[in-house]
Amino acid sequence: MDKLSKRNGTFERVLTLSTVLIIIAIWYITTKLNLVSDTLVPSPGKVIKAFIEVLQNGYKGSSLLTHLGVSMERLLIAFILAGITAIPLGLLSGYNSKIRAILEPIIEFYRPLPPLAYYTLLVLWMGIDNSSKIALLYLASFAPIFISCMSAVLKVKKDYISSADTLGASRSQVFAHVIFPSCLPDIFLGLRTAIGVSYTTLVAAEMVAAVSGIGWMVLDASKFLRSDIIFVGIIIMGLTGILLDRIIRYIEIKVVPWKGKE
Template sequence: MQGYKGNTIYRHFGDSMVRLLSAFALAVLSAIPVGLLSGYSSKIKAVFEPIVNFFRPLPPLAYYALLIMWLGIGNSSKIMLLYLAAFPPIYISCVSGVKGIREDYINGAYTLGASRIQTFFHVILPTSLPSIFTGLRTSLGFAYTTLVAAEMVAAVSGIGWMVLDASKFLRSDIIFVGIIIMGVTGILLDRILKIIEINFIPWEGKE
């Protein structure tokens, strides 16, 4: 397959997925523990929530130039941009999940002799899972839409870059192919998260 501008469709798709999934994985590994701890401890929340609330409403391109100056034009700046887009939805969902837990669940665990750590892992974490997965699906969607912005600057590969570059030359065939790939991939990624959610929390929605 000839592809576009010297790279095959598979190469463009692979480069975009590496950027997206790397950023999403970093967001999951950091935002879930920070979010759960922030919901559990007001002191930790006081440290992280102002930071999250500061950069959450900022448009990605507003600080992308700074990331390029600090991290260069390679994948590092693009992954960091996607990471900053993916972090807030997961963090907010985790905090909301902890805050939504009924107080008698926690008090019941303490009454039965559970420590704070045991209560966290056996009561707070399982009860927060529905909110966590909602945040994961929202986060992945935000990161995917930001991927196009990440590939607008100093990129020579990626589905987002391919669509934007093809638009300059009115290559509607390439544009349609890129849009279809992004749409189908978005649906598949969301479906995968939904399947994982069903397996992790099979009790959700059941009486």
């Protein structure tokens, strides 16, 4: 079984690498044959040159690492705050119907709203500095974590809870030793979803009164039709997004080693 799993894992990695290479090849051929305007879709070589240019000289007075660092600071502060608040509130909402009745309508109301719809309000309330940007990313992160945690509690098997009650466990013990461990896979799923949703909101968060950040760099480059810079920013955001997701998945493997082995 282990040999078969390793073989499957190797084959899947080959498929992943092949997919990436095919996409790059299509991109290269499309630009080489001038099937689309170079202004709209720059060639891979032009994007690499733009990356080297930004890496060496920075963009609009700030280095590439500064832009990336500013965005990561905003993103991670909001994500950590969302995790700290949404996980306990989501678990409690799943465990207690009264708390769920209070919080669920609020989450369900703002969750479908486009970020820009309420970002203007956040700017009016909190100003145009980092606080409004972090608040926007926080709200984007909060909903998926909250919903995943609440749903996880609701789908815990009643037999587990009944067995713990039969053995004389208190409500707090049932929560700590039965419900919470059962919810861990869904909690991590919520965290992974939240980091992705937050990243998609990053450009919106850096639209107003920002002079740094990867999202701002992409937005600013679009004003000057620098599609090569836009591609550089998008690729960096994609790669860092994958890296953050892999970090969460690595932590999940260490914290929830039994996932998928029930």
